[in-house]
Amino acid sequence: MTTEPFEHRQTAHCESGAISALLRHAGLDVSEALALGISGALMFAYIPLIKMGGLPLIAYRSPPGNIIRGVTKRLGVDMHFERFRDPDSGMRALERHLDAGRPVGLQTSVFWLPYFPADLRFHFNAHNIIAYGRDAGEFLISDPTLEMPTRIDAPSLRKARFVKGVLAPKGLLYFPTRVPESLEARDAIRKSIKRTTSMMLHSPLPVIGIRGIRFVSRKIARLGRNGTCDEEENKRFIGHMVRMQEEIGTGGAGFRFLYASFLQEAAVLTDHAAYEDVSRRFTDTGDEWRRFALWSAKMVKGRMAMDYDKLAVQLRHVADLEADAHRQLRRAAIGK
Template sequence: MLKPDIPFKHQHAAHCESGVMAQLLSHYGLPLSEAMAFGLSGALMFAYIPFVKLGGMPLIAYRRLPKAIIKGLQKNLGIKMELTTFSRPDLGTAALDRLLGKGQIVGLQSSVFWLPYFPEDMRFHFNAHNLIVYAKAGDEYLISDPVFENPVRCLSKDLEKARFVKGMLAPKGLLYYPVALPEEIDFNLIIPKIIKKTARAMLKTPVPIAGVRAIYALAKTIGRLETKDRRYARLFLGHVVRMQEEIGTGGAGFRFIYASFLQEAGDLLDDQSLKDSSLMMTSVGDQWREFALMIAKSIRRKKRQEIDFCGLQKKLESIAVAETQVYRKFTSS
């Protein structure tokens, strides 16, 4: 068991899983920014899977599957994590309390909908939200939820409900924490390797449901919405933006975090080419934001504009071109 000798400190982050991992590792002795945690996990992705539906809408993701950041970091950095799930809620609660009693901080998977501290308008049924519990006071858990500016509190019965909902991506009470950290990490060696691998995964996918090809596929689908029912088209477009902005990062679907990672990596390795690619990635992120803004204007409840499906398709295709250029830079070097 790792024994931190520093008091726990809450950190505000853009995304839950990378935020939790950065905090857990930093607390236990491996200082890591959120951007580094995200980049080093190799979890950057794009996926558009029309046949997997969430609330009637296709799966669109700007990162790999939940838990990919935890597992990617474990593999790429040589960290050993303890991940435990439970067959019964009471067992999960008992295990959490035991760990807290020993002074551990613990990462948890939970459902956003059942966490009362979330604003009403953000409570959707998303079961793979990550947070840290750092203490218990009476019947309340003290929670460091990285997407919140300040620590929050949650009643024991509410957290238990949120940890044990059933359904897609059911958390099954998952709790996790690092148990062993590597003595030394050779960033000079691993950073270029991870970046190259991430880029290759974006460029060379066998089927057009992942990587850059999936961005083209989504663009084509959006172009074809022209022929569909307008209400459905608006909901579809809103869904694209929501996946891009909300259940990801408060930016451009993880592209800004990745640019921040490239910048930090460039400084660490003193590598100008990485710093240049960070600028390219920032421009990609800006374009995703422009795309979101185009959509927002066409779905606006008041003063609604005509939807320019063709324009949206072209915009998305130009994003795919821009992303391809960044990834090519990595695979060719």
């Protein structure tokens, strides 16, 4: 392992940003976009069975942890993961790694990170940050979603690492133990695209992938027709959907621009110009997701008359564009 000073870079998403930074520090230059793309984490999922604040889970990416596991597995990186039953030993282990000059990734709860702006602190337990040193009883932190490195006091970090509940971090810390000498991405890119496109195009469940987008489109169309139409509740649902799409950590437009950036890189790395063309299709889907967000926000705020059909039609349009983009991408990657 190197003992170079740790270099902070701001990224759009915490997990892809954290693993990109750790790999770069270990000598393997993998951009955030490449990490997200190769992990195959891009998706759409609407899971009414899992509730957050009474609202269904809506995700534009696969569950937390998948990016780190996906990209390291496909690139042949060995990772070390540690979880702890006891917070004290979790804090001691962290100190030991840092004192050995080893930056480590940590899973934390956003709500308990005091350096985060108060209005952005919600109970999301899978926020990834990097600890790269300690000084005067505080920990030096590189939070991939922030512009600058920051610091955190030990009790706060302990709280953030050991909250209980869904996705409880259990003090998770991780770092690469062995990275390949050079980036062999060709195979990894092709495999990941195969996986992502089959998940999006041929999902076995009606709430996952492009079928999932159409499912939510139908749900929104129905919101207006229910006899017991509760406009406040409906607005909460629509607002929630947009929050999951746009909030810090999505790169905007629910990861679609990040994925388009991945395809641009893939075109260069594999010398395959077709990816460059498909990248533009993904930019288009991102732009249409943002149009959906803009209209939704205006309707929530009352600056535009609430029109469920308009939103449903826009979402169907997004689904059509995504279906085309993924089909074109699949042809570009595996020729069928």
